[in-house]
Amino acid sequence: MKAKDAELLNGLALAYMGDAAYEQSIREHLLTNGQTKPNQLHRLATNYVSAKAQAWLIDELIEEDRLNEVEIEFYKRGRNAKSYSKAKNTDGSTYNKSSGFEAVMGYLYLTKQEDRLHELIEVCIKKVDKALA
Template sequence: MSNNTIENVKSEEINAESLSPITLAFMGDAVYETLVRDYLITELKLPAAKLHQACVSFVNATAQAEAVKLLMPHLSQEELTILRRGRNANTAHVPKNATPADYHYATGLEALFGYLFLKRKTDRIYEIFNFIVQLRCHNETLGGNSF
């Protein structure tokens, strides 16, 4: 994947620590979905008819929750703190197709992506995203669901 999908949006870092975890998740949702869409179009070269379904399989709460659980041992203490803030945040609702636990883990992942984006840590964003992609590919190779 090209590492310029999100790099040049804005150059200065902001005080992301002062933002609510829900605000971080709001930003992270957009960042994560942009990365997924870029990956599906540029790396997998999927036809347009399959893009939406493939995107949903990446960004749904269950898939994000599974990714978080495998990702957590590889995160720094700072990243774990942000992830936990997002996971523990009070959310207005839980989508009907997700368990409350999965939704909270997904919110944590999105908060982490939002935080890293606002801190302009794009290299780390790509490291984490590529790790998630590798986990999905490994899981599919073993015959499992691509969480």
């Protein structure tokens, strides 16, 4: 997909792709760190990929001024997108923030900004790891 085409996608389409890109990185992180039991992998991954975790992470990234103006725009596009499905296990605000988080990840992935994507994911992994310690 061309970068210009990716930039035209709606927030939920970007979030759809971002969810997959982020979760794959989390799975790799867990496996690289020696986690191999399926139930344990799923339980640990939830600490990184749940709507609550992603909402917290995006708040942290914004508070620490880690996102540039374009990334903030794509966060808002994902956060403000009208979803016709109900959030599971969380409130609407948290769900919307997590959609915004995923939209940023999707935007970076689809526009081939791999270094930036991995940089933000590494920051997020470190934050969750620190919170779990």
